[in-house]
Amino acid sequence: MPLLMMESNMGGKMIMRIDLSNENLMLHETLYFTGNGYIGIRANFEEGYPSDYDSIRGSYINGYYESYPITYGESAVGFPKVGEKMVNLMDGQGIRIKIGGDQFSMFDGQINAFDRGLDIEKGYAYRIIDWTSPSGHRMKIEFRRLTSFVVKEVAVISVIFTSINYDGVVEVLSSVEGEVTNYASEDDPRVADDHGMLMDIQQNEILGGTVIFKASTKRSNIEVGLCALHEPRMHQMMVGGHRSEGITDFNITKGESKRVDKYLVFTDSIRHTDVTNDGLAILSKVVDQGARDLYDQQSLYLEEFWSRSKVEILGNQAVEEAVNYSVYQLLASAGTSKQSQISAKGLSGEGYEGHYFWDTEIYMIPFFTLTNPELAKNLLSYRYDTLDAAKARAREMGHALGAKIPWRTISGIESSAYFPAGSAQYHINADVAYAMIQYYIVTKDLSFMIQKAFEVIYETARIWLDMGHFDEEGRFRIHSVTGPDEYTAIVNNNYYTNAMAQYHMKWAMKLLNTISDYDFEAFKTLESKIGIKAREMDMLLRAADKMYLPFDKKKRISVQDDGFMEKKPWDFESEDEKKRPLLLHFHPLTIYRHQVLKQADTVLAHFLLDNEDDEIMKRSYHFYEKLTTHDSSLSPCVYSMMAARIGEGQKAYDYFMKTVRLDLDNLHHNTKDGLHIANAGGAYMGIVYGFAGLRITEDGIVIRPLLPKKWQSITFSYFYQGIKVKVTVGKKIKIVTSGPISLCVYNRWYEVDGERTVTYNESN
């Protein structure tokens, strides 16, 4: 019987049984974190934990980082010398409460009832405790926290006291603590192993009741400000060392309710000219506005968001809730300011050091592209904003021209210290371009292409000419790269890389022609800025045209890379299934020499490109499926979507269930380090790209539904070139649009303008 039972509904409640084990508290710190794309605050208990508890007490700003020197036992040319990591900020969460002299603690007195959750409709997290203190005073205490989607710098923690049997004084001690460190793990390569404070406190004072903190990272020299104010104001305020505290007290009588709101405003010097003054100005405004109004504003914001983004599933309430939880976390993670994107764990934890990887483009942005193209555009702009760093990286890697997208980064520099599974993943160049191209197809936003995207697409495309070469048979080959499957490294002609590079180069030329046709002046400007030459254009077309895609003639499948078919089989039968993920149990060379996959690779290319005939994709799927451990959270969703694509409903459903519950059920045992945001994107895609079978093609949107048998219908919306399209897939398909569109269901195109119901046949 599981200790934890989680229930949720679109009303947003997730209710848990009382489980105060350390392990689960760390998990819940992640699951109930509050974020708005700019700031993220983990759901730590305001009042703290027993001293033997381990907690990742964290507040973060998206794109706020510290630099650190990377050391190598043996270094080589082009190994990055400096890495970056997201910084744990000053902790504004601290609130301690005394009731009749009894210190409130979840681990003391008696908990009569306990309710904790994240309201994804209203946009706040809450914790409600009906508590009897050791002296017998009974009080209901509700904590609520919000990070505002409207004013991104703002977080509010509200505490609402309702006395049940107590008349007397309640004392509230609220703190801001500047002595913070990042979380460290010595054993897990996926968590950083550094200790120590990353920031110097530069200002810590109280002015007119306002706590003013300013700190700066020691090496990257980026300032962060935290201004805090309480309503009602605190009676006593103290500054000491790295800490500021305030105390207030008030009388309460049975049945009465009292409330304290703690306003926190985070600012940073990348996005603010003066962190303190900007912070104070924002604070003053939101305090005038009042906490209640901020909560209302949050609801309104989300109402609009859900009208675009909500996924409805008739027939499985739990899945609907889990998918929408994922959708909410995508929003909560998405940077909307300059130099920020979506990191692997969003703002929910420190796993992967807050780095941005390829999964943003391949797994997360698709949701935004379909439902919130403006947000998608912001996210895609990040690679344009950091293009200079990518060009500099290309030079470090020996390329005279072009840009090399870093494998993991915050500011745009390469932060990967293990190139076989880092810089060797050249496919990220194509992945970034792919997301931009998909955005273009859906939006036809040519001005974004001209202003930003094309330059990124072209600069990243020209690298392929230097990476690859034509062999004696005239085929274009790309050697010594690593594909998405990191259980095979530094290989030749990785199918995924080659196929994506082909798409990339083709589209670079296609977009160039389109821009030239529609805006010749813009074309000339770009041509001159980028230094595009006729010979290079020819080469890009020829390389795309002659791209070598490994194929096994006997098995009639696409081949992961040149040596893959001849590898030693992994002994799945004798192997201890507990030794997962393999990367935590085996030396890389042991993994590399065996025929075993961490995650979808060739199958992912088939999913993204839909470029082979159905039978090849089907056989390839079955071949690779047997060899895949799914040690990466990026894998099951792809196997789910491709199962749907090849008509295997049960498999699609089974893999989907592993995706949609991955964090909620802590399937990878590391959700404490943060949510798997790419997997959250995968959960959304599992519905829309998987069961509804949506694909973005040059001709328009195609769907090929294959619903799980027990589900009555799924409903979702998307925007196609500005027109909203709401699709309900059940036995039939109902389409409601805000204007005229074409939509293909299986192989047949329908014109819709308003509402239309069409029938379909899965075997078509």
Next chain:
Amino acid sequence: MPLLMMESNMGGKMIMRIDLSNENLMLHETLYFTGNGYIGIRANFEEGYPSDYDSIRGSYINGYYESYPITYGESAVGFPKVGEKMVNLMDGQGIRIKIGGDQFSMFDGQINAFDRGLDIEKGYAYRIIDWTSPSGHRMKIEFRRLTSFVVKEVAVISVIFTSINYDGVVEVLSSVEGEVTNYASEDDPRVADDHGMLMDIQQNEILGGTVIFKASTKRSNIEVGLCALHEPRMHQMMVGGHRSEGITDFNITKGESKRVDKYLVFTDSIRHTDVTNDGLAILSKVVDQGARDLYDQQSLYLEEFWSRSKVEILGNQAVEEAVNYSVYQLLASAGTSKQSQISAKGLSGEGYEGHYFWDTEIYMIPFFTLTNPELAKNLLSYRYDTLDAAKARAREMGHALGAKIPWRTISGIESSAYFPAGSAQYHINADVAYAMIQYYIVTKDLSFMIQKAFEVIYETARIWLDMGHFDEEGRFRIHSVTGPDEYTAIVNNNYYTNAMAQYHMKWAMKLLNTISDYDFEAFKTLESKIGIKAREMDMLLRAADKMYLPFDKKKRISVQDDGFMEKKPWDFESEDEKKRPLLLHFHPLTIYRHQVLKQADTVLAHFLLDNEDDEIMKRSYHFYEKLTTHDSSLSPCVYSMMAARIGEGQKAYDYFMKTVRLDLDNLHHNTKDGLHIANAGGAYMGIVYGFAGLRITEDGIVIRPLLPKKWQSITFSYFYQGIKVKVTVGKKIKIVTSGPISLCVYNRWYEVDGERTVTYNESN
């Protein structure tokens, strides 16, 4: 016009013009170092240098190391956590001299004549300066240093004063300095980049005129002792901080000579039970014996050594001297005590941190195997002594059985922090076995096989069964390894690796049968100790039999690895030739994806195994030669020897000249970090294996001479199964033996017992 002119003859004199540039002094610190296989002392000026000079002032003990933690930007399972480095010991070199109040310095006063050299016949280094002090006192000062081949712990520095125009007091201040650090370089990956003292001084006192130093490494906790005494005794002795000093003075008159001998005894706790007491006992003995006797003893030792080892070349004196210089350095580097072997730089510098690599077995031991089999046996025993560590390493790398020889090590643990060019070089297992097998063939020393070697050979052989697998066509394949050519990494079916593994497995079984035939009890003991099973024996035979050796049918050449022929060509024409070695200018991935070699790989296999027909070896040679940069010092000698093998005399000569002069002419610009001892081995082999064409085969010794046109003859000796064979190859071949042997010249076998002259034809 070169500043430095070096001359040498078998009398051992190398005379240089006066060149006191910093760069050349660092080079000469290496070239004139004194070593005896146990201790090595760089040829630093006793009196020191100007303060702006950079010097690598170093004394070392073979196999004496400190441990240090290896850090990784991103770590993974099986990455070594601890590395080792050779420690720079307490400095006993310091001797300062005052003549009439003038401090002797090469950079002050006037140098009337200067002679410096290494006498390889007598076994000491010397520096003779005819100096006029600033006040006009003229004195000849001769420094001599010896590290005894007979009593390995002992070094002596003698200073001989001969007054030319001075009557008065000479003051000598002699010191032992404990505050020493290893040399550090931040930029060059081939030199360690660590700073700081590696040892704690535990004892520093003077007892009865004897300086007694004891120190211990901070982490590995290995003690080192240094006891020093002067003859004549010092007048005043002082201990202060990390330093001990003694002062003596004496009167000298014109024409008179005086002498001071400084005795230094180094001991360490790996090889001595009590470093201080053992050191004092040895010191007392050698002081009684007297310095002159130590010099005489050294001459006698070397007389015996040269009688076995000398190479004579009629027609090129300079080459003869350079080859014998190399031969001497092999001796000076060769460990003869437990847990020591030959490091990449011997004891002449700190490059590669004093680590032992595969080159000991492949490039250095062949000289000993042929000329000094007892020393060879000692060197080969090292892998037996450290077999437990190699077995533990195999487990770390995921092998349930067997031993994995570390790529670089001192104590036997893996110290390589970059596995693509470290642990991935599984060929080292076969290299070690190869050297043992060659030793066996030459000596027929079955008892060494039974006692030590066979266990190493078998434990290292069984790894291949886990590394490789049989493919659908029944061929045995080995994936994800790196061959000797580190410009290509983590490849499949590296020709060198596969061919050497084949030889390795065949011989493991052959030796097993031999032992079983000759000593069944020993066989049973080994079978049980190693856990040899019939099934494994079958598999070893089958894997060897079915080994896949890549071959290009069109070009009819052996292929370096599965993907090699399809790689992108390196643009040798446009490339700046100054960008060498490539590894200091290009990211590994840039190098890996191109068809370019650092060093002989397939060609080395052809050299060692002589396993393909002549035409295939010839074509392969020409194919790979064009692609090889020779960025490794291990390369030109192999290209020289194989050129001789395929009948291309001019090429053989040209590559040989690059080998034989590599350190003397500082061709790699890094001889300051130490001699390239493998290259020294290569210089010897260039004569014996190259121009004489010697090969050790199961049937006996084969020679296929191909002399450089301008040489009249080469003479060398070897021992075959205890019989001394002296061979002079000129127009004819003169063979002198101490007993009956068979010798094959080209394809014809000759019986010799005593003396015989045979004719030969190169085109045979």
